[in-house]
Amino acid sequence: MLRYFGRAAAAATLLLGALPLLLTRPAPLQDWPNHIARIHILVDLLHGSPFWGHYYRLTGFFVPNAALDLGITGLRLAGLPLPLAAQCFLVATYALFVASFLALARAYDASNPAKPCFAVLLFYGNALFWGLVNYVLGLGLLLGLLALWLRAGPRTRLAVAAAGAALLLLAHLVVAVLWIIVLGCHDLHRLRRARLAHCLSWLIALLVVASLLSAMPHGGGLGIGYAGGRFGIAGHKLWLFAKVLLGGSLLQDLTSLAGLLVCIIAVFAGRPSLAPAPALAAAILVLTVLLAPERIGDGSQLDSRLAIAPLLLLAAAVRIRPHPVARIAIPAAVLARTLVLAWAWHASGQEFAQYRGQTASLPSGSLMLMAYGTRLSTLSWQHIWSPPITSIATQLVLHDLFVPTIFAEPGQQPVALDARYTPLKQPWNLSDPVHFRASARALAALCASGAFPHIYLTVLYPGDVAGMAGAALLRPRHDFLLLDACRLPNPQPP
Template sequence: MPDGAPGGWRRIASSPAPILAAILASAIPILSIAHPPVLDYPNHLARIWLLSGKVNEPPLSAMYAADWSQASTNIAVDFVASSLARIMPIGALNLLLQLAMFLGPPVAAILLNRALCRTWHIWQAATLFLAWSTTAIAGFLNFQIGLAAALICAALLLPTGVAPARRMFALHLASAALLLLIHPFALLFYAALGSGLALGDRPAMPRSVRDLALPGRKVAVLALACIAPLAALFLFAPTPPGVHANGTSAILWSSPSKMIDPLRIGKALVSPILTYRAMTDILLFLPLAICLGWAVASRRVRFHGGLLIAGIALAALACIAPEEVGDASWIQRRLPPMAFLTFAAAIMPVQRQRVRADIIIAAVITATILLRIAWVERVWTDRQGDFAQLGEAAKRIPTGAAVIVVRLDWTGAAQFPLGRLIAGSPGAPIETGRHAIAPFAVQRGFFIPTHFTVPGQQPLSVRPAWRSRSVYVTSIPYASHLGTRNLKEPYVRNWRADFDYLLVINADMGELPARVISHVTPLTGQGFARLYRIRK
């Protein structure tokens, strides 16, 4: 290494330029691909579009209504985004929301790490590998933005760690109230981050009760501030979250054998790195894991002790958490990204005299992130044909029509197109295109029964005349369910009488049942989406 090279390298490595370049590169798939194959996001975008004013325009005004009183949490994103949609094109808002959903959490983790380290470093760029996590591919818009908000709140409050208890309580309370309005799990994440920061960078084994006094006081103040808005929510909100339509709350646990299944636990813990094909994702992540392991072993990096403990606690909780709590599902997939982001925020580089190894690590991180971006770009590009077919089908649907959306059972197919399944979903892989029709329905002005309208969570409701033809939340029924009694989607029972058109997704994965074909007339589609007119 020539004289002066170490100093020059350190100036580059400690500048924000490499991090900014990595962030801009990570935005390329979002900015270049019109329709990313993600599960719930199109449904969220459609609801925001409706709330921005579309809900007041006929014929949608006869089908849906904005009811902000029925939502008590998960409403901050809807409120801000629907307000922005009134002053900016929906296409621009769509890009803004996608950037927040994918890049928000890792960028916020970088900012928290920057506040802790007081410098920029190449390991911060590695955090962007988490931009495409299972929950991001699942399109959990509010959850993802909530993670970012929790990290930002933790970073902003970091300098106030030595403030008086009353001031800290007020600051924590304000943050907790805001985060609860975004997503309940954002509040949980903030509590975990705050507890880790309260423990400090190098928490020592307490030798007496006095040693626990200061961190214990900080954690107690944080806990009280986080519990207060949560208690107020359940005491005073007219429709608190987690309450089903029948008025009962439910916690769904895995069976004992499933709870201790190492494959289930392993899949849950690695879900933050999984996108569309697990083996590809793991192979891409392997160089980062090897570099990090070597850097820790050679003492080139260490971890913030308190955040390390918080991350381990979140990972452990993910292993024993229930599958569902009330209306909240995918619990075992929501905790691991919190743990990974906490670990990423906890990385603290240790400066060494020799920089050759650091340059090699930087090269590996750069190559890995670029390969990850290229992989996502390729998958998203492959799936644009599906959205084109869906758009063609939507053009054939007249304004004011009632459309029932079903999917074909793909489980018996020998091969499934890349990008149509979420690799890290609980249980069997889940199709990404289930809710892709939702924005088209708002744009064209026709009814679908699958807009998210969960009381307590979404400020959108279906008007009484259409209520029997919809559900609060759905996974989209199979075509084989049409005409049967189905507790989750009861509207399938009278599908011929209540709906005008049948839209089939994953239509290239099989054929409609013969008893269904006899009652419909094909209109469009040879691939992913097929549209049929229902004969009365």
């Protein structure tokens, strides 16, 4: 009886796992509103918009990481409103991720009633909370392709490796590289009992990715940066694994850790075993995280997003016999975490809705710039994530306000920002009187140029900015301020 109850609980957890995605539009993920705004611009450019054509140009969909733009644009052109199209894409990403995870568990002969719960728990991780939806979609696709590859014959495996490399590159470049690494580990293990010609899937995938990349446009630089911080590079790398499921309110993070802890205890209590190939692949993926930089060129969060990959592979491949108590404890812990997450997202969604309400009267054609009122290095984890509002102003693009912080890199997205407006992308520093005056002087010059009919500022983490803004203050709120950039106090130094 307990066994059947556990299966029912796991199925309920799987179905309710989509609940956070259904409660609010847009989902309160750090970069998600930014991506949605770009789709609005993209669709209007496809329709020949003169307004957006002044600021952006189409570069085409033949770029890495184009899956999101292709998917949501397709749904939008099919007639769905943009917020609904974006929500459908998120739900489809969840469905693909979970289905692929379960397929991979079956391919490794590691299925059990706990696996759906593992999939739901790991879907809602730090990578998703940052809004890296292309990357999460790519991970789901990688899991499904690996399941197909494992069940294929020698010749078919080469075809899956090649086609998978092309598909994954369109989903996300980083996942395409992970595909090569994972296939290489499995091929190396197969080499003990198979001919070399049957162990070249990784090489086929590498050649496909390299060929396609060489034909694609390139944008940004190739500079490499490693994050250090207070505890150095080693501390930063350890933190990557510690925060793999974190990114929200204190309650949300606590339930995430609790859910992970329950699953880990259940795994170790269930007499775990792991096949050599996924064990090798997971070890190499951990090493990849440790060696990877934080930033390459314009792309950031590289090592941070990689941290979930070895955990995903281990969770799918590990074979366990869950204790009868674990069959109840695992879905209960994951379901509790999912419900807390749904509540937190709903609350954050209200914050996004309030911003839309407070900016509804701003005239179309205006310029909205971003600023911060507190030094970013002093912000706490909870301050950044409760609520996750770093891209809150990009919602205004849907009302045809120009927000130059929209992601529009020609090497990563189908649209590119006109180089004349690149200097407007960076947030303005209003964190203290000295920086406030410097920013005000620069903004006064921009206002005097007459390039825009109205110029506004959304100030995140406002600090003491309200007291310095004077008549420029339009909307005072705890989490953000709206300022008229052309009415800032006398910018001359004292």
